[in-house]
Amino acid sequence: MAAISREEVAHLARLSRLAVTEEELDRFAGQLDVILQSVARVGEVAADNIPPTSHSVPLTNVYRDDVPVPCLTQDEALSGAPDAFEGRFRVPRILEEEA
Amino acid sequence: MTTTALPAYDDAVARYEPVIGLETHVELGTATKMFCGCRTEFGAEPNTQVCPVCLGLPGALPVANRAAIEATIRIGLALNCDIASWCRMARKNYFYPDMPKNFQTSQYDEPLCVEGYVDVEVDGKEYRIGIERVHLEEDTGKSLHVGGATGRIHGATESLVDYNRAGIPLVEIVTKPVPGIGALAPEVAKAYVAELRDIIRSLGVSDVRMEQGSLRCDVNTSLNKPGEEWGTRTETKNVNSLRSVERAVRSEIIRQSGLLDDGVRIFQETRHFQETTGDTRPGRSKETATDYRYFPEPDLVPIAPDAAWVAELKAALPERPSVKRARLAEQWGISATDMQSVANAGAVELIEETIAAGASPAGARKWWMGELARRANETGVELSAVGATPAQVAALQKLVDEGKLNDKLARQVLEGVVAGEGDPAAVMSARGLGVVSDTGALTAAVDEAIAANPDIAAKVRDGKVAAAGALVGAVMKTTRGQADAKTVRELILERLGAA
Numbered sequence: 326m327a328a329i330s331r332e333e334v335a336h337l338a339r340l341s342r343l344a345v346t347e348e349e350l351d352r353f354a355g356q357l358d359v360i361l362q363s364v365a366r367v368g369e370v371a372a373d374n375i376p377p378t379s380h381s382v383p384l385t386n387v388y389r390d391d392v393p394v395p396c397l398t399q400d401e402a403l404s405g406a407p408d409a410f411e412g413r414f415r416v417p418r419i420l421e422e423e424a
Numbered sequence: 425m426t427t428t429a430l431p432a433y434d435d436a437v438a439r440y441e442p443v444i445g446l447e448t449h450v451e452l453g454t455a456t457k458m459f460c461g462c463r464t465e466f467g468a469e470p471n472t473q474v475c476p477v478c479l480g481l482p483g484a485l486p487v488a489n490r491a492a493i494e495a496t497i498r499i500g501l502a503l504n505c506d507i508a509s510w511c512r513m514a515r516k517n518y519f520y521p522d523m524p525k526n527f528q529t530s531q532y533d534e535p536l537c538v539e540g541y542v543d544v545e546v547d548g549k550e551y552r553i554g555i556e557r558v559h560l561e562e563d564t565g566k567s568l569h570v571g572g573a574t575g576r577i578h579g580a581t582e583s584l585v586d587y588n589r590a591g592i593p594l595v596e597i598v599t600k601p602v603p604g605i606g607a608l609a610p611e612v613a614k615a616y617v618a619e620l621r622d623i624i625r626s627l628g629v630s631d632v633r634m635e636q637g638s639l640r641c642d643v644n645t646s647l648n649k650p651g652e653e654w655g656t657r658t659e660t661k662n663v664n665s666l667r668s669v670e671r672a673v674r675s676e677i678i679r680q681s682g683l684l685d686d687g688v689r690i691f692q693e694t695r696h697f698q699e700t701t702g703d704t705r706p707g708r709s710k711e712t713a714t715d716y717r718y719f720p721e722p723d724l725v726p727i728a729p730d731a732a733w734v735a736e737l738k739a740a741l742p743e744r745p746s747v748k749r750a751r752l753a754e755q756w757g758i759s760a761t762d763m764q765s766v767a768n769a770g771a772v773e774l775i776e777e778t779i780a781a782g783a784s785p786a787g788a789r790k791w792w793m794g795e796l797a798r799r800a801n802e803t804g805v806e807l808s809a810v811g812a813t814p815a816q817v818a819a820l821q822k823l824v825d826e827g828k829l830n831d832k833l834a835r836q837v838l839e840g841v842v843a844g845e846g847d848p849a850a851v852m853s854a855r856g857l858g859v860v861s862d863t864g865a866l867t868a869a870v871d872e873a874i875a876a877n878p879d880i881a882a883k884v885r886d887g888k889v890a891a892a893g894a895l896v897g898a899v900m901k902t903t904r905g906q907a908d909a910k911t912v913r914e915l916i917l918e919r920l921g922a923a
């Protein structure tokens with residue numbers, strides 16, 4: 326059985342706001358399935374006494390002090406933006422949610 | 425639209441039991457953001473407090489702010505929570521331009537603090553509000569929706585985004601559901617937020633100003649018939665004052681009971697509180713179930729607070745505000761209600777320090793709760809930022825107690841102090857506002873008043889001592905309020921042979 330369905334891929338594409346064609350859905354579902362099955366195989370090896378790994382280095386408590394450092398200028402901040410207006414990033418309207 | 429009229433609140437709570445829950449966001453007052461060293465000052469030019477980390481630029485790596493972790497642990501401890509010995513940050517993925525990374529760094533199933541409580545008092549009775557969790561996350565950017573007629577998002581053609589706020593540490597405090605409070609639900613909700621605000625303020629980790637958004641509240645409300653299971657809850661956002669917390673719960677109880685009476689099912693939704701009308705309106709649609717795809721943040725290492733450090737923070741917690749209020753009310757000889765007004769005005773510490781600087785409790789309270797509170801209200805600033813310090817208020821009261829200033833003159837001196845003209849003594853001499861009690865200087869003014877009011881003077885001479893008040897008034901007028909009224913009165917009676 327496939328680890329991920331075509332519908333799930335379509336759902337993820339929608340959440341990511343990616344326009345995916347019907348053909349691409351078929352192709353990506355197949356590719357993602359291979360990846361997920363490979364991960365599942367690793368899961369089979371993991372015994373109960375092995376906790377899931379979220380971080381590859383065994384570090385905790387890495388902090389910085391609450392001391393300000395220089396920020397970007399407004400021009401620098403907006404320099405990579407496709408569109409800006411009066412110092413703000415300009416983006417297309419957002420329909421689904423109330424801010 | 426329901427066809428029947430909405431039942432009154434009393435009817436609603438007679439037939440249904442409300443269950444409430446509150447989610448509160450507190451913006452921490454750290455100097456820098458949660459994961460980068462950008463400043464957090466309010467009101468800066470748009471996109472001038474941003475860097476590659478909080479703009480989500482490729483390759484930027486976050487590092488957690490120690491002060492924010494400490495502040496969150498202290499909040500947790502003050503709310504009687506257990507502090508996790510190990511927990512992780514998580515990515516909350518969503519597509520919305522208020523977070524340029526396309527995710528918010530938050531906490532999911534491993535909050536920093538869990539299982540606490542807050543005791544609040546309503547009508548002399550204590551209620552324990554359970555705290556489910558306290559977790560740390562980052563604030564989002566601010567969007568301005570333009571192009572539409574209303575300025576609201578519906579109808580807007582585009583959004584303009586400022587990321588200065590994106591990444592400021594935000595603490596989310598979630599209560600357990602609170603059942604069994606019946607008709608008092610709105611007051612209990614309000615009392616909880618007020619107590620939470622006071623506790624956090626006492627910790628000094630946030631300025632907790634609802635009107636500026638550094639304390640924001642979402643209120644969940646559901647209704648059920650007595651003995652039945654809890655109903656479906658709605659979540660009300662946009663609740664920006666203590667009074668609104670109370671009104672939001674009340675209006676949601678009335679609205680839901682109207683629907684339930686009509687046999688309409690309540691569905692889980694986000695609603696928005698309307699400040700002008702006091703009711704709630706539907707907000708974002710939940711037609712597509714939210715799918716945040718949380719996963720542990722790989723760029724931030726786990727947080728594992730050292731037990732000794734936590735114990736140290738716990739030992740150093742300040743006195744709980746409710747305990748402190750009760751203690752001070754007794755010391756100052758005022759009622760619990762008066763003390764509550766003092767607390768609501770943010771004047772507890774200011775009055776305390778003014779007393780420590782030598783003023784009497786009554787004198788200290790009079791200035792902070794009177795003249796200065798009025799001025800803070802008018803100019804829309806916090807009392808602590810009104811422009812007078814406790815030491816200056818104490819000095820002012822001392823001048824009054826010594827008879828060097830009367831009330832009217834003291835108010836003028838205070839005006840000068842607030843305007844930045846210096847300490848009370850300096851303002852007094854610079855403005856020439858001292859009380860004149862030197863008899864030599866006053867005699868001329870007294871004689872003038874007597875000459876100008878022969879009828880009144882005659883009455884006083886005839887023994888109608890009460891009539892002297894009018895002459896005192898005349899002298900006060902010619903001396904622009906600077907005469908010492910008691911001395912003037914004595915002088916008048918002496919000159920008219922009525923002493």
